[in-house]
Amino acid sequence: MAVAAALALAPRLRVAPRDPAAETEALLGVAGWAAQFTPGVALEFPDGVLLEVSGSLKLFGGLESFLERVRRELGEMGWTAAFAGAPTPRAAFWLAWAGKQKFIGESAELEPVLAELPVEVLRCKDETLAAFEAIGVRTLGELRSLPREGVARRFGQEPLTGLDRALGLLPDPRNFFVLPARFGAAIGFPAEVTQAEALLFAARRLIVQLAGFLAARSGGVQRFVLRLGHRDKAATEIAIGLVAPSRDAEHFTLLLRERLSNFALSGPVREISLQAGDVVPLPGSNLGLLLEQGKPPGQWEHLIERLRSRLGTGAVHGLSSHAEHRPERAIAITEPGSRQLHPDFGERPFWLLERPKPLAEVGAAPHYQGPLELLAGPERIESGWWDGGDVARDYFVARTQNEALVWIYREWRGAGGWYLHGVFA
Amino acid sequence: MAGMPFSFAALLDRPDIWRGDSLSRAGTPAIPCGFPGLDAELPGGGWPAGALTEILPAHEGIGELRLLGPALAGLSQRGLRLAWIAPPHLPYAPALAAAGIDIANLVIVRTASSKETLWATEQALVSNACGAVLAWPRGAKYAELRRLQIAAEGGRAPAFLFRGQEAAGESSPAALRIALDTSDGGLAVHVLKRRGAPLAQPILLPAMPPAVRSKNHHVDRHPAAPAAARDFSARLVHA
Numbered sequence: 001m002a003v004a005a006a007l008a009l010a011p012r013l014r015v016a017p018r019d020p021a022a023e024t025e026a027l028l029g030v031a032g033w034a035a036q037f038t039p040g041v042a043l044e045f046p047d048g049v050l051l052e053v054s055g056s057l058k059l060f061g062g063l064e065s066f067l068e069r070v071r072r073e074l075g076e077m078g079w080t081a082a083f084a085g086a087p088t089p090r091a092a093f094w095l096a097w098a099g100k101q102k103f104i105g106e107s108a109e110l111e112p113v114l115a116e117l118p119v120e121v122l123r124c125k126d127e128t129l130a131a132f133e134a135i136g137v138r139t140l141g142e143l144r145s146l147p148r149e150g151v152a153r154r155f156g157q158e159p160l161t162g163l164d165r166a167l168g169l170l171p172d173p174r175n176f177f178v179l180p181a182r183f184g185a186a187i188g189f190p191a192e193v194t195q196a197e198a199l200l201f202a203a204r205r206l207i208v209q210l211a212g213f214l215a216a217r218s219g220g221v222q223r224f225v226l227r228l229g230h231r232d233k234a235a236t237e238i239a240i241g242l243v244a245p246s247r248d249a250e251h252f253t254l255l256l257r258e259r260l261s262n263f264a265l266s267g268p269v270r271e272i273s274l275q276a277g278d279v280v281p282l283p284g285s286n287l288g289l290l291l292e293q294g295k296p297p298g299q300w301e302h303l304i305e306r307l308r309s310r311l312g313t314g315a316v317h318g319l320s321s322h323a324e325h326r327p328e329r330a331i332a333i334t335e336p337g338s339r340q341l342h343p344d345f346g347e348r349p350f351w352l353l354e355r356p357k358p359l360a361e362v363g364a365a366p367h368y369q370g371p372l373e374l375l376a377g378p379e380r381i382e383s384g385w386w387d388g389g390d391v392a393r394d395y396f397v398a399r400t401q402n403e404a405l406v407w408i409y410r411e412w413r414g415a416g417g418w419y420l421h422g423v424f425a
Numbered sequence: 426m427a428g429m430p431f432s433f434a435a436l437l438d439r440p441d442i443w444r445g446d447s448l449s450r451a452g453t454p455a456i457p458c459g460f461p462g463l464d465a466e467l468p469g470g471g472w473p474a475g476a477l478t479e480i481l482p483a484h485e486g487i488g489e490l491r492l493l494g495p496a497l498a499g500l501s502q503r504g505l506r507l508a509w510i511a512p513p514h515l516p517y518a519p520a521l522a523a524a525g526i527d528i529a530n531l532v533i534v535r536t537a538s539s540k541e542t543l544w545a546t547e548q549a550l551v552s553n554a555c556g557a558v559l560a561w562p563r564g565a566k567y568a569e570l571r572r573l574q575i576a577a578e579g580g581r582a583p584a585f586l587f588r589g590q591e592a593a594g595e596s597s598p599a600a601l602r603i604a605l606d607t608s609d610g611g612l613a614v615h616v617l618k619r620r621g622a623p624l625a626q627p628i629l630l631p632a633m634p635p636a637v638r639s640k641n642h643h644v645d646r647h648p649a650a651p652a653a654a655r656d657f658s659a660r661l662v663h664a
Contacts, residue, residue: 298551298552298553298554299552299554300506300554300555302552302554303508303548303549303552303554303555304532306548306552307534307545307548307549310541310544311534311535311536311537311541311545314535315534315535315536316532316533316534316535317532317533317535318528318529318531318532318533319516319518319521319528319531319533320518320528321518321519321522321528327517327519330518330519331515331517331518331519336506336531336532337506337529337530337532338529348517348519348520348523349517349520350490350491350516350517350520350521350524351485351486351490351512351513351514351515351516351517352514352515352516352517353514353515354514354515369484400484400486402483402484402486402487402607403484403487403607403610404484404485404486404487404607405486405487405488406486422514422517423485423486423514424486424488424491425485425486425487425488425489425490425491
């Protein structure tokens with residue numbers, strides 16, 4: 001139908017030109033995602049993806065549950081698809097293309113089903129189709145019932161070869177799709193997007209595709225980048241880092257949601273793309289033989305990533321201790337979970353004040369919430385002349401009037417005086 | 426109903442039923458707290474797992490962390506992670522290591538607001554990825570604590586909330602509420618609320634750092650505990 005005619009019938013129709021490059025890109029993306037189900041993925045340009053699944057169906061729990069999963073994930077990526085299955089790839093593609101959602105297991109059943117298909121599935125030239133119509137051939141069955149020599153002479157060998165391949169009479173080798181080393185996929189918006197929530201919705205489609213790609217590679221990523229393309233500004237990059245490699249689409253979505261929830265968009269977004277490189281091998285996980293009671297233990301790394309995505313990377317950390325006499329330097333901020341040595345110190349408080357607090361002095365005795373009673377000490381710590389952090393302190397354990405135990409010191413350098421440095425909580 | 430054996434005792438043995446006059450028994454998962462005197466008074470014999478425990482010290486520094494020391498040491502040595510959310514000061518790694526806590530299993534979370542503290546605590550509990558969650562919320566409301574209690578349920582982690590003692594007067598959904606006070610140089614543990622009958626008498630624990638305790642003999646102590654500590658029990662009657 002011509003665009004003008006269509007607009008006359010439906011004036012509010014929105015017309016978009018076909019974009020062959022984008023269609024190919026999308027098809028390659030779907031193929032990359034589909035490679036998680038089988039190594040045998042072939043492309044049928046411009047709109048078909050063929051999967052050799054007879055070897056994988058058992059793994060995915062049979063045809064029904066396999067189809068359900070494929071349909072659901074395709075839906076999450078924003079695609080709708082017609083499915084069909086047959087012993088030969090061409091027959092499967094024709095059935096799907098003709099919209100017949102049939103699954104044929106035996107070659108013998110193929111012929112009557114194919115015979116009903118319209119000749120358009122052959123995808124031959126328009127003149128040929130017109131000629132078929134002129135001689136009253138509408139279905140493949142009618143075409144096949146004509147004498148072969150006559151058909152070959154009039155329409156060329158091509159329709160007959162196609163039919164023979166579909167029926168499995170001729171071999172039909174395919175080049176299998178080879179996964180790229182890096183993942184990259186993009187979505188362009190028909191209208192500019194200004195809300196983070198809408199971005200997340202679109203990004204979710206790309207994340208499902210990424211998860212399929214990673215499953216096909218038996219790997220995971222530790223970092224992925226969401227690029228927001230603007231009209232007249234440089235693209236905004238949102239990098240999501242993970243503590244451990246993962247390919248969990250739900251987890252990726254959650255991290256991105258936390259990040260986008262407090263992200264100020266610098267301008268309307270025209271398109272988004274998701275990129276991930278450095279795929280590292282990630283073994284599958286085994287389920288326990290016996291089901292454990294209660295909530296399953298969560299993944300520690302996931303918790304850290306979730307906290308960091310909202311609070312910032314520096315807000316979540318581990319601790320380590322060093323063989324160093326100055327108390328404030330005997331401790332360091334590390335990545336959570338770092339292994340370390342435990343040097344032996346004397347009595348130390350559970351809490352260390354990040355900045356020693358000067359104490360009032362009444363008659364040469366330190367006061368903190370009233371006069372302090374010295375219980376143990378002094379422990380002389382004099383160290384650090386070589387790095388400029390020179391200290392000379394006498395540490396005491398002291399008791400406050402509230403019977404709290406605190407760790408205080410008398411400074412011998414500089415202005416001197418008493419300081420509160422820790423609390424024995 | 427003839428022929429159908431029915432035993433009232435069997436009914437009462439169900440783990441999800443507890444009688445008001447006794448502690449709830451088997452079925453309550455708990456982490457032994459390492460002080461036999463206290464374990465005996467806690468339902469399940471320790472800190473309740475998958476539930477909130479509120480710790481309300483009279484003052485900072487009277488032994489509120491030492492009370493958790495043995496439990497935290499045991500959990501961390503089993504490789505379980507301990508999340509410390511919005512602690513008031515820097516947890517001092519050498520002291521924690523000396524108390525037997527494997528500091529490789531610590532994670533410290535710093536927050537900028539009480540809203541973030543509650544959010545991070547909830548995330549840590551929901552994830553069920555921690556051996557214990559310690560949090561220092563400021564001014565949490567009942568509804569917010571209720572959220573945390575629900576997040577903790579079904580998990581394996583005990584959740585410790587450290588709050589000021591002024592919170593003792595407010596109602597709380599926590600499974601266990603403990604007020605701490607000092608008494609004769611030791612720690613007096615008042616069980617304000619537990620799953621079972623309330624406990625009138627405080628439990629006295631010798632919670633002092635060892636080095637200080639040995640020195641303690643040589644130091645003159647004030648003869649009487651401060652007045653504030655003594656009328657503490659009276660203040661808690663309505664809690």
